[in-house]
Amino acid sequence: MIEVEVKAKISSFEEIEQKLDEIGATKTKKEFQEDIYFNSPVVDFAQTDEALRIRTTKENDNTNIFITYKGPKIDSASKTRKEIEMGIEDSVKCADIFEEIGFKKVRTIRKNRQYYEYENFEISLDDIEGLDPYMEIEVALEDGQDYSEAQNEIFELFEKLGITDGFERTSYLELLENLYK
Template sequence: MIEVEVKAKIDDFKEMEERLSKIGAAKSKNEFQEDIYFASPIVDFAQTDEALRIRTTNNDIFITYKGPKLNSEAKTRKEVEMSIESAKKAKDIFEEIGFKEARTVRKNRQYYTYENFEISLDDVEGLDPYMEIEIALEDGSDYDDAQNKIFELFEKLGVTDGFERTSYMELLENLNNE
């Protein structure tokens, strides 16, 4: 699967919830997510623009690999994800083969659906409010067309700046380095 995702800093969750309601977006769920990111013993993920994480949600646990970004404006990248039964066991396996925990990111996320978009309002511990809009594509689909549609939806919602290609983990790291 290819994930085309764009995120932007927003001013206020309540205001954005009202805008989403006005265009007919349907709230689908609230979810707490804890993401444990790992550093590879083989390559520097910061240099290769990849990510490996264990995500624990209210109901599920996943291992996710995110490949390098495929274009320059959005976070378009290959994503491979699988369900697992235990975050602790997966973390133990990763550490036994040389991976190191890099950072944990915790967020409360409100999901909305609109047409073929998944929209999330993200309250990330340590960061300002953000909104992400994404479309999942099959390999070989037109990434640029999907990206343009995402930016059109942001504009429809009144968001024309504050776009960010950096991951939440990197944003938190940058705050620590200031």
């Protein structure tokens, strides 16, 4: 799968929620996410622009755990990249396996995320520990599909919501790492 994603710093969740309501976006769920990021013993993911994480999500009484690999970004305007995700049962055992084969924990990121749907877009409002508020808009494409049209549509949706700057291509991990250097 190719994930076409653009994020922007926003000033207020309430302002964006109102604009999302005005355009007819549907609030779908709210969840807490904890992401544990790892670095490879073979290559430095910060240099290759890749990511490996274990994500635990909690929504009401439901908990889900996933391993996600994100490949390097494939364009200069967004965070378009290959993404592979798989559900697992135990984040602690998975982290132990990763560490036993040489992967190193880099950082744990915690956030509350409110999801919206609008047309074929998934929109999230992210309250990340240690960062300002952000909004992400993304769409998933099959491998081989042209992502440039989807990318343009995402930027058009941002503009429709009154957001024309504050775009960020770096991940939340990179943003936090840069803050605490």
